[in-house]
Amino acid sequence: MYLDQLQQQLADLTNCGDPVFAQAADNIQQIVEAAKAGQLPPAELKEILLDQQRQLSIIDEMSQLSLKEQLNTVLTGLIKIISAV
Amino acid sequence: MRKLLLLAIVALLPGCALYDAYMLTGFDPNEYLIITQIRTDAGLYKKQCNNHLLASTNAVAISNKTDLFQNYNEQIPHNENGIKASKSLNEIAQGLANAYIDPKSEPSALFCKLKYNSIENSAVVIQHVVGKRPR
Numbered sequence A: 001m002y003l004d005q006l007q008q009q010l011a012d013l014t015n016c017g018d019p020v021f022a023q024a025a026d027n028i029q030q031i032v033e034a035a036k037a038g039q040l041p042p043a044e045l046k047e048i049l050l051d052q053q054r055q056l057s058i059i060d061e062m063s064q065l066s067l068k069e070q071l072n073t074v075l076t077g078l079i080k081i082i083s084a085v
Numbered sequence B: 001m002r003k004l005l006l007l008a009i010v011a012l013l014p015g016c017a018l019y020d021a022y023m024l025t026g027f028d029p030n031e032y033l034i035i036t037q038i039r040t041d042a043g044l045y046k047k048q049c050n051n052h053l054l055a056s057t058n059a060v061a062i063s064n065k066t067d068l069f070q071n072y073n074e075q076i077p078h079n080e081n082g083i084k085a086s087k088s089l090n091e092i093a094q095g096l097a098n099a100y101i102d103p104k105s106e107p108s109a110l111f112c113k114l115k116y117n118s119i120e121n122s123a124v125v126i127q128h129v130v131g132k133r134p135r
Helices: A003-014 A019-036 A042-084 B002-012 B015-022 B029-048 B052-074 B080-101 B109-131
Strands: none
Touching: A003 A019, A019 A042, A019 B109, A042 B080, A042 B109, B029 B052, B029 B109, B052 B080, B052 B109, B080 B109
16 A cells, blocks of 8 residues: 555545545645655654544544433433323 | 333334443533543643643643543443543543653654644544533
8 A cells, every 4th residue: 555545545535525534534634744744753643643543433432422312312301201191 | 102102112222222321421520621621721732832841741731631531431330432532532642741751752843733633622522422411
């Protein structure tokens, strides 16, 4: 896998239509460009890219939690309705 | 009739999802306060990355706070998603602190700013979900 190919995939993701992932892809593109320009040493670039993965994991966990919370709100509402009948 | 309909809706939901959702904890003001502090600190510290001495102190301070957030989440029952998210957030901050603690490393201001961006963005995501919990 070459850097050019990976950057093309990032460019494709930037136009994917999902604002969260498009923004994330754009951020990563800028970080890679900064590293290519010598503004970020490889060790720092690696750590920053790992952070992007950690952020994806946080988004994933919080999305699941948010869905559970929505379901809990519905359940609470249903329980209240059933109790009132 | 309405009672039967409601029971049917509940019966259609998968058991695990139902249990997980029902056992969720409500709004926790301490949890919300800590994640709000992390977000606010990250926004402030990001502006001080050009001052190496200050940046070094700030890095340790924010990593202590994310450590506190992870430890706080760790023992809350039925909180697997929160535990994993707080662990990832802490890893981001510890990476920043370690870079300043390591005598062989001299973190760049750009690295410092990108780290705080990651911390701030992650804290916003967590704060959004924690803040929406039923009160």
